[in-house]
Amino acid sequence: MRIEADRGKCDGLGMCEAMAPDFFEVGEDGTVVVLDERPGEEHRQDLAAAVDACPVLALKLT
């Protein structure tokens, strides 16, 4: 599984970090940093929730 973040779209609202703090963090510049781009399958549910929480649809799971 791969997390793709479109940092151009990201508005830095931090919802992904709120849902899955082990995988996302909003950086100093106000855009998201993906902490682990290739997480294990067991995290799919948490990650799906974080992807869905993004107000500007900047995240994708592939």
Added chain:
Amino acid sequence: MTLVVVGASLAGLRAVEAARRTGYRGRVVLVGAEEHLPYDRPPLSKAFLATGGPVAVEPFHSEEVLREVLGVELMLGAPAEGLDIGAREVTVAGTAVRYDALVIATGATARTLPGARTLRTAEDAVAVRAALDRGARTVVIGAGFIGSEVASAARARGLPVTIVEAAAVPLARAVGETAGAALAGLHHEAGTELRLGTEVTGVTEDGVHLAGGEVLPADLVVAGIGAVPATGWLEGSGLVLHERDRGVVCDATLSAGAPGVYAAGDVAHVANPLFDGHLRLEHWTNAAEQGAAAARHALDPASARPLEAVPYFWSDWYGHRIQFVGTPVADEVVTAGDTTLYRRGDRLVGALTVDRPREIMKHRRRIATGAAWADALAFAGTA
């Protein structure tokens, strides 16, 4: 099995999406008073009012995606008129729509003031934007978040703007007095005139009339004076509506107290185990999270669990990002630079930041886990 969702905005859309994500294959009917497909409101007072911003309000999804991918039957431009909890029917445009599961997501309607515009819908945003494009001299009534964002948009275009606010400190209910006063400073810095403790007696062609007799000339008058739950259609249904504002009273699982009926978003007063009491929030994240949960719970009541979300909202003024988590109702408020922390007993219960995007979600997690006040102060001091 039929899931009916009333209210085709953020909470309603998230309800529909969550229903499909759980694997539910049954009928889904989405009822909306507006003609539009579901669209997002926060940009209406931000990007949409900027010069060179988007010209049209884009929906979250195309009609094709809603119908074909999400399998939603749309009833738009058709407000629900009544609810019969015994027969499990919603009346829409004179016809009864039967439900097994119902999500009420009718949100709130802007409080109006004769002669002034509101900013809640796509039409409102188009009108405000057009006035700004014409170089309007603007008076905003109410120094809340939406009014402040309108002022910010006007200043970004170099236009003159005055905010009139009845309270002596703006945003006291939302963020407390200390932080409210600090945020007011952002208006001064940006050249917005802020009239605090000033009552408006009326709006006419000449402008905005103040209690002292003064008239502020204006081409555009925007009232940002709050919103009321859209529950007229639920009067007499047997659901419990809040005595103060008629919002739908729900337990912590979003159940509105009738079989299969759940509520979400701006319309709902929800019991909150973290902050004792019922909270009705008008925040984006709250509507999104509750919409999804309401649909899951309505479809499978046995799975319903209390929500324990920590409230979160953001606002953008003059290029600054304001973020708030938790509650401002506190025993003590401490401000350190761009961070304000709220203490109740020995716990952290709220945090406000200006331009500190890295910190806010960490505060949110601390609040959710009942972090000790001393630890929170130490974190803010070293962050």
